[in-house]
Amino acid sequence: MxxxxxxxxxxxxxxxxxxxxxxxxxxxxxxxxxxxxxxxxxxxxxxxxxxxxxxxxxxxxxxxxxxxxxxxxxxxxxxxxxxxxxxxxxxxxxxxxxxxxxxxxxxxxxxxxxxxxxxxxxxxxxxxxxxxxxxxxxxxxxxKDKIDNGLFVKHTAKQANNTFTFRSGWHYGGHGERQSLRLSIEKTNAETTQVWNDEHPMVAxxxxxxxxxxxxxxxxxxxxxxxxxxxxxxxxxxxxxxxxxxx
Missing domain, CATH: 3.40.50.150 (Vaccinia Virus protein VP39)
Known part of the structure; x- marks a missing residue:
């Protein structure tokens, strides 16, 4: 996506x-x-x-x-x-x-x-x-030189009958002018769980x-x-x- x-x-x-x-x-x-x-x-x-x-x-x-x-x-x-x-x-x-x-x-x-x-x-x-x-x-x-690729932030919120879990963290490969924001969104209710994973290209x-x-x-x-x-x-x-x- x-x-x-x-x-x-x-x-x-x-x-x-x-x-x-x-x-x-x-x-x-x-x-x-x-x-x-x-x-x-x-x-x-x-x-x-x-x-x-x-x-x-x-x-x-x-x-x-x-x-x-x-x-x-x-x-x-x-x-x-x-x-x-x-x-x-x-x-x-x-x-x-x-x-x-x-x-x-x-x-x-x-x-x-x-x-x-x-x-x-x-x-x-x-x-x-x-x-x-x-x-x-x-x-x-x-x-870019101080990014810890192992760190991420997470929080959970509710809307109507759905529970959302959001995770995001920076990732830098160690060289060049590109880093990324890695994002995960999970939507859960009594019937289903949907997950979106994306990686946003960003300037390093x-x-x-x-x-x-x-x-x-x-x-x-x-x-x-x-x-x-x-x-x-x-x-x-x-x-x-x-x-x-x-x-």
């Missing part, structure tokens, strides 16, 4: 799959960082917005928010959740906007959906073009490579992957928050 097919078929279950995510804490943390580093503007775009939960929080805090994704069923749900927002079907590596932005966000490691460093560089260029001077581009990332990049791609056009600040406190990255952990201010 293709990547898009899996997400299209299960778009109605996406929020269930992400039920453990604290969207409010994540949105508030980036809003605080935007207050510190940003240009005080309120025009916002969320890349790979999915069903729009982050967009909802930014709207509730007074932002003029929009979102883009490559999956129309996700955007249909997002439009219902956030009728005030504009959503567009676009690839984050080559997106365009109608008006300059003050803040661009990309949550949930979705920056890695740029399949290869060429597309990643194109995404950074698109974000730079879309931002006003002093605007902020936020994303979180994982360092070290933090030193990321910074090198960004510094020609952005002032780059890197923080620990902690949405409760604002702590500079210790240069040791393999997950981090990047706050990039347009030069």
């Amino acid at each position: 293709s990547v898009n097919a899996l997400y299209t078929d299960l778009s109605g279950y996406y929020d269930l799959m992400c039920v453990d995510i604290d969207y409010h804490a994540q949105s508030n943390a980036i809003r605080r960082l935007h207050q510190i580093f940003g240009n005080k503007g309120k025009r916002h775009l969320d890349l790979a917005c999915g069903t729009g939960p982050h967009v909802r929080h930014f709207i509730d805090e007074g932002y003029i928010s929009s979102g883009l994704d490559i999956n129309q069923p996700m955007l249909d749900i997002a439009a219902t959740r956030c009728p005030e927002a504009h959503f567009s079907l676009q690839d984050m590596s080559s997106f365009e906007v109608c008006e300059p932005l003050d803040l661009i966000t990309c949550f949930l490691y979705s920056i890695h959906y740029n399949d290869g460093q060429e597309k990643l560089s194109a995404c950074f260029a698109s974000a730079h073009r879309a931002l006003k001077t002093g605007g902020v581009f936020y994303f979180n990332a994982v360092d 990049v070290s933090f030193s490579e990321l910074i090198a791609l960004l510094v020609p056009t952005f002032e780059v600040h890197v923080f620990e992957h902690d949405y409760e406190t604002i702590t500079p990255w210790d240069a040791l952990s393999g997950n981090a928050i990047f706050v990039c201010v347009k030069r």
Whole structure:
């Protein structure tokens, strides 16, 4: 099953799959960082917005928010959740906007959906073009050199008479610019068990490579992957928050 097919078929279950995510804490943390580093503007775009939960929080805090994704069923749900927002079907590596932005966000490691460093560089260029001077581009990332292929996260949730078990984990072969997100979804009820397994191709990049791609056009600040406190990255952990201010 293709990547898009899996997400299209299960778009109605996406929020269930992400039920453990604290969207409010994540949105508030980036809003605080935007207050510190940003240009005080309120025009916002969320890349790979999915069903729009982050967009909802930014709207509730007074932002003029929009979102883009490559999956129309996700955007249909997002439009219902956030009728005030504009959503567009676009690839984050080559997106365009109608008006300059003050803040661009990309949550949930979705920056890695740029399949290869060429597309990643194109995404950074698109974000730079879309931002006003002093605007902020936020994303979180994982360092390819610190991925443990044996680790995965798992949670279970119930919906109606069904039990869902979700598993996901990073995998990197140790060389090159491709890593993958391995995903397993199991749906069980009294009659049947259905299982979807997929492997999403993603860009593999070290933090030193990321910074090198960004510094020609952005002032780059890197923080620990902690949405409760604002702590500079210790240069040791393999997950981090990047706050990039347009030069």
